[in-house]
Amino acid sequence: MLLSQALPKLRLYYSEGSPYARICRMALREGGLVAKVQEAVTTLRDPAASVLTHSPVGRVPALVLEDGTTVTETTLILGWLDRVGSQPAMLPVDAVGLAAYGRVLGLLDGIAVWNRELRRPVDERSPSVIALEVTRAGRVADVLEEAVVAGAYNSVDAGYLALAAVLGYAEKRHTVWRWRLDRPGLARWFGQASERACFLETVPPPSGI
Template identity: 30%
Template sequence: MMILRSSPSSPFVRKVRIAVRMLGCDDRVELRDADLNATAEPLRAQNPLGKIPALVLEDGRTLYDSRVILDYLDHIAGGGRIIPRDTQARFEALTLQALCDGAMDACVLIVYESRYRPAEMHVQSWLDRQAGKVARALDALEASPPPLTATPHVGDIALACLLGYRDLRFDRTWRNGHPRLHAWHDAFAAAVPAFAATAP
């Protein structure tokens, strides 16, 4: 049994959990929460960065980050399921995933600024820089939402998790001024039961 080191609210963990369900790997992956603040947390030995998600394989090796884990899950599921085989489609999916992962990184940094630094130490220019990344990403995605295919790929999964995390941590404010993304989100949620099943 593989072990997914996780946290219920992590959008990057949610990416992996959605893929696990979509690929029918539920019976091969055990979820195990990690305490990212504990110095004795085994995750720090499993992933020297101390970050989630990390997938501990049956032979004890560990894979990280979410992009590597999704690639591995697609591989063991036969390949070409959530990472397209066609060259153009593959790199479109991977580029969309990179854009959404970058925006999620920025969102997490904004959350951490409030969580780990007292208010008087907040650096507004830093927060503005991260918020700018998210705003540009959402605007680009609103201008050209990806087509939702019968089997969503890694880019689609990452986009759904980005929007879900904005709902969770930023009061659904992304929906203002992004009607095409709003429609895309709702269509993804209706088409992919794993999205609702993995909601934090």
């Protein structure tokens, strides 16, 4: 077999600190697609970022297909991974599963905004934006506490991986959020999820926030 034929046909660009990309990287491992997709780390907010060759958006995750087409955004990439044979499939097909996944994505989006504000110089931060996202995060986490205690997020799918990614992000890169306080069910759930190989192989570096 020629070397070019043996190489993976798909390439997933990611940054080590991105929880959005981490969801896709965990999905590769859970879905049995690691051998089919090459993972390539890239810088972000950098005019020399390697991902810009394939996507003018310059964000991760970005999945480059065989013909050079680049698919961006976590949910769209998970859908594509399902199309190429992820076992199990990652995207829920029922309304309850989609709602569970969307709830965690909303939490992750809010945490990302909150974290971005904290990375600004103090005099450039928006107290109202931070207050909004603190409230949102607490409200969603309370609902997630009830959900996991009731047995939700037990199957490994997009919702499960997204929840593991956002809590893992809070552990390493957004430690100002004390999400464990008064949420023992969520803490237990995270303890179990963090033992999976897909989680251990994709742990982000700490950021100090």
